[in-house]
């Protein structure tokens with residue numbers, strides 16, 4: 001997530017009013033579990049922040065869930081570790097986080113952390129992943145979120161949206177050997193204008209457990225201190241759990257849900 005979350009950031013993310021929801025498409029909640037779901041994320045840990053509660057719920061209902069992590073996460077630590085070791089460690093953390101909630105497939109595109117670009121080459125790569133995984137529902141960062149500072153989240157959002165468009169056209173990439181694929185729905189997370197919510201009350205603890213799999217991110221994004229032996233401060237963990245509870249509670253309020261992950265719907 002790269003320093004994208006904390007109490008201050010949380011406040012910005014949760015300033016969702018009833019008026020905002022009414023301006024968007026007709027608000028909806030709790031769709032039937034789809035056959036296949038794919039989340040396309042900038043960094044290891046973004047899926048846990050934004051979709052893990054929903055994916056945990058759907059995985060229990062039989063949905064085939066997959067993550068595509070675009071960057072290698074090589075810049076996401078304030079600790080003493082080489083970039084090469086960090087990449088491997090973050091892949092391990094991401095796989096553990098996915099496994100904890102029943103996500104069956106995790107792919108790493110391996111683009112350099114901090115330097116993700118949406119261009120014709122990366123669009124093709126992501127489009128072909130979509131054609132291979134054939135998700136019914138795709139989740140991606142909302143690239144139109146105003147005043148977003150981190151370039152990877154912005155680029156990841158545009159890249160995913162452009163790849164969805166390319167993947168659905170049979171005349172695009174005819175040499176790929178993969179048939180075109182059009183998902184039924186595209187949901188954008190990390191949005192300021194949510195118009196769909198999934199209740200996650202029963203999978204909130206699974207989401208938190210998945211988040212806590214990302215130990216390399218304790219200091220930089222979760223504000224959890226670790227001692228010299230690497231043991232995490234229990235008070236820091238408890239405070240983080242409280243913040244996630246408050247965040248999902250606040251997200252659910254406009255939709256009259258106790259705890260929710262919220263999204264902006266896009267027609268595909």
Ligand SMILES: [Zn+2]
Nearest residue numbers: 001002043046
């Ligand atoms: Zn991120």
